[in-house]
Amino acid sequence: MVKYDKKTLKRMIDGDLTWEELKPIISGTKDPDRFDKIIEILQEKVSWDEKIILPIHEHLHIVSKDGKRIVKCDCGYEFGDYKENWKKKCRIRVRDTAEELEEFYPKYMSCDPDWEELREYFCPGCFTLLDTEAVPPGYPTIFNFLPDIDAFYKEWLGRKAP
Amino acid sequence: MNNKPIGWNGKTLMKMLEESEKYIKETKSYYGIDKLKLKEEDPFKYERAFASLRGALVSARETALHVAASPIVKEIGELCFALYTPEGDSIVVSTGILVHVHTMSEAVKFMVKQDYEQDPGINLGDIFLNNDPECGNVHTTDVQTLIPIFWKEELIGWAGGVTHQIDSGGITPGHDLVSAIQRFDDGTYYTCRKIGSNDKIWKDHMINARRSVRTPFYWELDEKCRLAGDLMIRDAVLEFIEREGIEYYKQFIREVIEEGRRIFQERVKERLIPGRYRAAAFFDIPMKEEAWQPRAKIDKISNQPLEIIIKNDGSMFLSFDGASGPGPNPMNCAKGAMEGGQWVLLTQVLIYGDKVNDGAYFAVDTDYPIGTWCNPGDSSLSYQSPWGNLIPAYTGMMKCLSYGLYSRGYREEIVPGYGFTGDAIQGGGIYSAGPLKGQRWSLSTFEISGQGLGASGVKDGLDWGYAMWNPEADLGDVETWELFQGGIPYLSRRVKPNTAGHGKYRGGANYEGVAMIANSKEVDFFGARDGYCFHGSGGMHGGYPHATGYRLYAKKTNLQEIIQNQKEYPLGDPDPSNGEFEKLLEGDIVRKKNCTIYPIILENNDMIYYALSGGPGYGDPLERKVESVKQDLNNGIYTNDLVYNIYGVVAEYNEEMGEWVIDKMGTDVRREEIRAERKDKSLTFDDYWEQERWKITEDMLSEPVKRMYSESLRLSTKWRKEFLEFWRLPEDFQLEVK
Ligand SMILES: [Zn+2]
Numbered sequence: 001m002v003k004y005d006k007k008t009l010k011r012m013i014d015g016d017l018t019w020e021e022l023k024p025i026i027s028g029t030k031d032p033d034r035f036d037k038i039i040e041i042l043q044e045k046v047s048w049d050e051k052i053i054l055p056i057h058e059h060l061h062i063v064s065k066d067g068k069r070i071v072k073c074d075c076g077y078e079f080g081d082y083k084e085n086w087k088k089k090c091r092i093r094v095r096d097t098a099e100e101l102e103e104f105y106p107k108y109m110s111c112d113p114d115w116e117e118l119r120e121y122f123c124p125g126c127f128t129l130l131d132t133e134a135v136p137p138g139y140p141t142i143f144n145f146l147p148d149i150d151a152f153y154k155e156w157l158g159r160k161a162p
Numbered sequence: 163m164n165n166k167p168i169g170w171n172g173k174t175l176m177k178m179l180e181e182s183e184k185y186i187k188e189t190k191s192y193y194g195i196d197k198l199k200l201k202e203e204d205p206f207k208y209e210r211a212f213a214s215l216r217g218a219l220v221s222a223r224e225t226a227l228h229v230a231a232s233p234i235v236k237e238i239g240e241l242c243f244a245l246y247t248p249e250g251d252s253i254v255v256s257t258g259i260l261v262h263v264h265t266m267s268e269a270v271k272f273m274v275k276q277d278y279e280q281d282p283g284i285n286l287g288d289i290f291l292n293n294d295p296e297c298g299n300v301h302t303t304d305v306q307t308l309i310p311i312f313w314k315e316e317l318i319g320w321a322g323g324v325t326h327q328i329d330s331g332g333i334t335p336g337h338d339l340v341s342a343i344q345r346f347d348d349g350t351y352y353t354c355r356k357i358g359s360n361d362k363i364w365k366d367h368m369i370n371a372r373r374s375v376r377t378p379f380y381w382e383l384d385e386k387c388r389l390a391g392d393l394m395i396r397d398a399v400l401e402f403i404e405r406e407g408i409e410y411y412k413q414f415i416r417e418v419i420e421e422g423r424r425i426f427q428e429r430v431k432e433r434l435i436p437g438r439y440r441a442a443a444f445f446d447i448p449m450k451e452e453a454w455q456p457r458a459k460i461d462k463i464s465n466q467p468l469e470i471i472i473k474n475d476g477s478m479f480l481s482f483d484g485a486s487g488p489g490p491n492p493m494n495c496a497k498g499a500m501e502g503g504q505w506v507l508l509t510q511v512l513i514y515g516d517k518v519n520d521g522a523y524f525a526v527d528t529d530y531p532i533g534t535w536c537n538p539g540d541s542s543l544s545y546q547s548p549w550g551n552l553i554p555a556y557t558g559m560m561k562c563l564s565y566g567l568y569s570r571g572y573r574e575e576i577v578p579g580y581g582f583t584g585d586a587i588q589g590g591g592i593y594s595a596g597p598l599k600g601q602r603w604s605l606s607t608f609e610i611s612g613q614g615l616g617a618s619g620v621k622d623g624l625d626w627g628y629a630m631w632n633p634e635a636d637l638g639d640v641e642t643w644e645l646f647q648g649g650i651p652y653l654s655r656r657v658k659p660n661t662a663g664h665g666k667y668r669g670g671a672n673y674e675g676v677a678m679i680a681n682s683k684e685v686d687f688f689g690a691r692d693g694y695c696f697h698g699s700g701g702m703h704g705g706y707p708h709a710t711g712y713r714l715y716a717k718k719t720n721l722q723e724i725i726q727n728q729k730e731y732p733l734g735d736p737d738p739s740n741g742e743f744e745k746l747l748e749g750d751i752v753r754k755k756n757c758t759i760y761p762i763i764l765e766n767n768d769m770i771y772y773a774l775s776g777g778p779g780y781g782d783p784l785e786r787k788v789e790s791v792k793q794d795l796n797n798g799i800y801t802n803d804l805v806y807n808i809y810g811v812v813a814e815y816n817e818e819m820g821e822w823v824i825d826k827m828g829t830d831v832r833r834e835e836i837r838a839e840r841k842d843k844s845l846t847f848d849d850y851w852e853q854e855r856w857k858i859t860e861d862m863l864s865e866p867v868k869r870m871y872s873e874s875l876r877l878s879t880k881w882r883k884e885f886l887e888f889w890r891l892p893e894d895f896q897l898e899v900k
Pocket of ligand 1: 075125
């Protein structure tokens with residue numbers, strides 16, 4: 001069974017592996033203990049104590065807090081119930097003018113504000129950029145991922161969810 | 163007319179197909195197979211059997227492509243072969259342009275359902291040709307040849323091959339015709355037609371086919387190429403049966419598909435998380451100004467919302483509920499095209515390296531809602547370039563799967579999307595001078611096979627090297643393209659700055675090119691790419707979408723004078739707001755924000771510009787390593803102004819060292835400044851919600867946006883309900899498009 005040590009995985013998620021190191025991880029058989037090891041790594045990285053149940057984003061984790069499952073940022077900001085879209089707690093900037101779009105894209109190389117706008121969703125705690133949405137104006141905020149945590153733990157991992 | 167059924171055990175093919183569909187529906191497994199008996203009894207024999215069939219297909223492909231003539235096939239291998247069950251399910255596939263494996267499967271099923279067994283009859287040595295998207299194809303320029311394989315009196319399978327043509331006789335030269343708006347513009351149609359018997363293509367068919375397309379030479383040789391491959395596969399299958407016995411073969415082909423289905427579900431359980439995944443993607447179809455035909459003059463945005471449900475058993479449900487409507491444009495997708503797109507990506511992201519066959523297809527339930535762009539159910543529409551919708555739409559699937567991969571810790575597998583395989587510059591003309599005077603040349607470059615791939619969760623995306631429809635994408639040699647499109651020689655090719663999607667890990671980057679018209683007359687030119695909308699569903703976890711395309715060309719230039727005086731001419735368009743075309747050329751220079759254009763007429767010394775697509779980014783750009791940004795600057799991937807604005811990196815070019823030098827302190831300060839700006843310029847969700855809602859209720863939406871919403875709200879009750887609930891709009895809400 002393929003296994004990678006925590007140090008290698010930590011270097012991988014920090015983007016520090018060389019291509020020679022990374023290539024076999026991409027093309028090889030997957031390591032079944034990856035999930036648990038990554039959670040250990042993430043748990044060591046954060047400054048708070050709540051147990052991580054499922055990482056759902058570079059900075060966001062579903063954690064167990066007082067018997068409730070909530071979304072929590074690395075920085076400690078709590079987004080509330082994981083069944084609600086965490087984007088509804090974000091601070092949001094909408095780039096819907098050519099001028100604002102051209103800060104990031106050369107002229108002619110971004111969407112036309114009459115057709116699409118670019119939304120940026122920030123964590124209200126650390127102002128990390130959590131998501132972007134390139135959508136026509138008036139498009140409902142997208143709820144990207146709603147995991148079935150209990151089915152995952154019970155039926156796929158064969159143990160109870162924390 | 164056949165009287166004796168050709169299916170197994172005295173059944174008709176139709177009966178066999180009905181049975182196989184019933185089994186899948188009732189038992190969920192292929193042919194109700196419970197145990198993989200052959201595999202359990204003798205796993206070595208079983209694996210050897212699979213390997214020998216697969217080997218036969220790969221070698222058929224490698225041999226056949228030397229029969230082909232068209233550079234698209236010969237140079238970059240735009241062909242593939244597959245072996246099907248009598249009912250049309252793929253058992254094993256070759257390498258190559260795999261998007262077609264499942265499409266041909268639909269073609270076989272079409273023939274079975276239409277009772278070809280009775281009329282026109284299916285006999286040993288018969289040859290069938292298909293390029294109809296309504297019965298198992300992507301677009302008319304993909305041409306399929308299928309032959310039945312018999313053992314004694316029974317049909318035991320089909321061999322199929324597909325190649326991509328340079329031209330199929332549509333409204334203009336080319337392979338993805340922007341100006342086709344109805345079936346009758348799409349070019350020559352072969353709807354599962356019998357075109358030969360006794361292993362020979364009929365003469366009358368070939369006379370007709372040659373007169374129906376602009377590149378008859380390529381067409382004819384490519385037909386022979388596909389037939390040659392099919393015949394090799396047939397021989398290999400018969401040899402297999404001689405060796406292993408017919409009973410083994412019959413059991414084996416079903417078990418191996420069932421195994422394919424199980425492998426898919428196992429892989430899902432290994433890599434994803436059960437739950438609901440959603441992504442939105444869009445494509446702009448700006449035809450109001452461009453179209454010639456009055457009823458095609460509308461601006462459209464395709465709404466491509468995707469929902470994926472991963473069920474507890476590892477199976478998948480994929481739905482485009484909420485998709486907007488079809489239209490008088492070539493981008494309508496028949497169901498077969500959608501299935502092909504889904505299949506070719508799933509085989510790349512989930513089941514690569516295993517038994518790739520229609521088993522994967524059976525593990526996925528789909529909803530391509532009837533009446534939408536992804537299943538119009540109207541064969542009078544044009545299906546000439548469904549890629550326009552299909553390619554962006556499936557970025558959503560990549561993104562959805564990537565959320566699952568992230569949660570499982572497999573960040574190296576994340577792919578939030580890919581660049582559009584445009585800018586497919588196309589057209590052609592007639593040589594007005596030189597040794598080929600009077601002959602036609604075709605512009606059909608398949609450089610489009612090298613697009614930017616999205617970033618993963620651990621590294622940047624692949625630069626100039628990916629095409630979603632061919633896992634072995636290869637952009638070929640520029641010299642070869644020049645041989646075949648001699649009327650439009652290249653003047654330059656170089657890295658195009660700022661194409662890559664921003665992020666902690668940036669998307670793949672790409673390049674640009676300039677070409678001129680020479681020694682030609684009657685030159686048509688057109689192209690297609692995202693322009694008004696970002697391609698597909700954009701970046702992930704804070705990554706940005708990659709840049710859009712745009713159109714630039716110059717007519718009536720002074721290029722001859724420039725050449726004679728050995729003066730400088732434009733080599734690209736690194737800064738579109740301060741263009742080299744405008745600086746260095748005299749003439750009529752056209753710049754358009756929309757990148758999809760109807761054909762224009764070009765003359766000698768006119769110049770065209772094109773740029774290929776980057777890929778979307780991953781993660782917050784402020785987290786990108788300063789060293790990586792430095793490399794981007796040195797490699798011309800990004801320009802200094804954008805790097806300052808988005809990555810917060812302060813750098814200066816050092817002439818002596820010949821490289822960019824980073825101001826570390828300045829960068830720290832600038833990054834803090836950006837964080838502060840994020841705080842200042844952002845709204846709370848409630849304020850954002852009010853502002854966005856106001857755009858809807860106060861009629862602030864543009865015509866194409868309103869048209870998109872009105873179509874989706876009309877076509878889906880579910881989508882309508884969620885839209886109204888989200889914006890708290892009244893039940894009778896309507897968006898009027900005049
Ligand atoms: Zn935070």
